[in-house]
Amino acid sequence: MTDQPILEAEVVIIGGGVTGTALARELSRYQLETVLLEKGGELCAGQTKGSLGNIYTGLNLVGSMILKSVLLPLGTPLTELYHPHTLHTKWCEEGFKEWESVLNELDIKHRYVPLTIIAKDENQIKNLEKIRDLGRQLGGMYADFEQIDREEILSREPNVNPEVMTALFASKHVIDIFPPEVAIALAENAVENGCKVLLNTEVVGISQSGPHQIVQTSRGSIKTNFILNAACGWGDKICDMAGEGRNWGLQYRKTVMIILDTRCKGLVNGMVRWPNVPGRLDLVQRREDNILIECGTYDPTDRPDDTYTIREDVIKSMEMAKTIVPTISEKDIINTFTGVRVFNTRDVEDHIVEFHPSNKKFLNVIIRLPGIIGALPMARHVAETLKKAGCRLAKKDDFRPFRRAIPRFRDLSDEMRNRMIGDDPQYGHVVCRCETVTEGQIVEAIRRGGSTEEGIRMRTRAGMGRCKGGFCGPRVVKILARELNIPVTEVKKRSLDSQLLLCKSKELLLRDEKGSA
């Protein structure tokens, strides 16, 4: 490639999930040019979007450790699953505390939800006791829970299976968040502090040019000093572009998740789960005003974008969910989706944060789940690593840590709403009935970089409710076309090849008349 670079930067971040956006925000504290590249039409188009989300600690982290034995032999002793020295464990422990303040800095909607790990038979009680003992053994926040009896379980979570016998209960171990909002908030704050974010920009090659590297993208090339590979599931392919290939052994595991109508929001107050067993996750959770179900196994797949939902998985998942909350009904399903988790087989337990073996300015940041909790310490660690590698990191004096969310009209008091409508009548035009999203919010989301139907959905919740955009869909598309000043046929669902409307009416007939089909 001989074309002139369209941009020059000190650091290029590849991938706009939570890892990439956390890196972007961290680096935006320093005086250097940072560019984040995302191949999708919106941020968090991959693993982050399909993740269960939640920022958690303590007991749930213990659960997650057991979960990670998904790739280990059955019967691995639980105590062996805790690795205090892995980056993964360290960052999770550090990250939780840090998020408590950063969620507020970034105005990310969040809420502590109680965690109840329930058991109803001997076998489950045995598993429950393992979690309990491991928690106590680890101490600190891990031990910050109580064991409660049936009566108390049912008073806290009245709709759970009445056969429960005992449970572990922790009130402050899980923070409910909406994962895309986290990535978008991090990115918006990074942009506010000078970072550039390019969507629909796929990296197709990486080459050297003197002391610099050239990142070739679908939109032109970018000259840079350092490259951070935060492409998660595609990380191996990106890494191979930077030098000779190596055997990454990335593994992809998929799980299906189910969302129930807001009408069911009272079914559980927090997260209710059976005790973890290796390779399985069985939980019902309040996610904002919906119910989220993830009950199932982590099934291997060979592609990081294999978000294909299998009907049988949904059916099995619902059956399992009903063992947790018997009144759950298929009638209330408003969405099902599949997320892909990425593990590396070199070290299943841990992240990979290291330079390319033959390119000391190319840093791989391949994060295993849970990616969100440890993202902030991870980003600091990467900044330190860059510094050691010769990247000039001088702190900005004017870094602005705060970000304001798009007003959540649905959550405001009538008084606040009236004030907003007074300032901008577009906030009085409710476009999405199910989620009560106004035109004002949609226009603001577009102003902040939302440019696709799915982007608007993730940024505002328009179309996320029970009718799935039956009413607001055409209206959102028309607002996008109007605000972006593009034809309606150019509005995409998410990426460039996901056109929504194929042509104007009569166009096919006119073409036929001309004899050119």
Added chain:
Amino acid sequence: MNSNPIDVLVIGSGPAGMAAAIQAKESGSKRVLLVERAEELGGLLSQCIHNGFGLIYFNEDMTGPEYGQRFVEKVMDSKIEVLLETMVLRLAADRKVTLCNKYGIKTLAPESIVLAMGCRERTRESIVIPGYRPAGIFTAGTAQRWVNIEGYLPGREIVILGSGDVGMIMARRLTLEGAEVKAVVEILPYIGGLIRNEVQCLYDFNIPVLVEHTVVNIHGIQRVNGVTVARVDQNRNPVPETEKFIECDTLLLSVGLIPENELSYMAGVILNPVTGGPMVNERMETNVPGIFAAGNCVHVNDLVDYVSVEGEKAGQNAAEHASGKASPKMGIKLEAGENVRYVIPQTITGQREVAIRLRVKEPEKDVILKVGEFMTKRLKVVKPSEMLHLVLSERHLKGIKKGTAQLVVSCRKED
């Protein structure tokens, strides 16, 4: 707006809402307010540009917009107050209604309310069709809006899942637009919508119909590039090795309509699990005093003409309630019996003539429709897609024994 209290507030300006508002006004209500979330009156009628409307109500064959226009003009002429682009945010059991539009938020306390929110379409998500989530999957009604109101085509090569009326009408519409409808796929052994649509929309246009089939796979990650269909067995489960790939860029869904009742739910209105709509008495009144309901938010009607009639009934009774007239006691329940899916209304007084509507569960020939022990009617053919109508006249009602608490409505095959 003037400061007198609202007598009747109608939510939704589709055929049910407009008829209710007009009738409330004609029944003497001083202030009638019609609230609509969309940009214009008429609800879905504006996008139903095909004919077949008004055959019963006006004894004329009209298009949806023509049918709607008759009511729109009456609304305009009868000093009904109208709020467009106005969303009802909340409805409480004491009939406090919170409205939102570009002028702000307002809470009103009308004497009566008519719920006329219509229905929404069942989605791909709610019926759990497996596959990716590409662009190119539309509900039939949303596709209809795109084509008829906005002037865009969702696709060129189309498969339609479900043979509801909107789906069949869109099969014809898209064919006329030059698109190729490759198949209408129906999981049941028979077409879901009206016979006239089956003939005029599918057969007349040679559109391939696959009954006892369903879509088992949607192909394409970013945009649909095909679907796999398969035959289903008696339990509606796909039969292995009957899969067939159909190349297409668009999948339309016409897989059912759900009465829209989020507001009813908020107000504590009891919903019938079968219809998905409020339980109503013969005055179209719900369990919450002063809250009435009509049209597709009560039950999904087959013809708009009946929706208008229901709207009028609700409007008239809402006006009576607003003027302080006490409700008569509804003593008798109408229960759905053999091969009857539901009956509207669910309760009657048993004192005066009442029209009832019902749907059967399964298609059947030569049946006897029975109400309690006192009324029978022989019918040649019954189909779930076509509503049945009965009038219980005062003469019939005299046959009801004193103290009867419920009447079973059944539709049994003649021996």
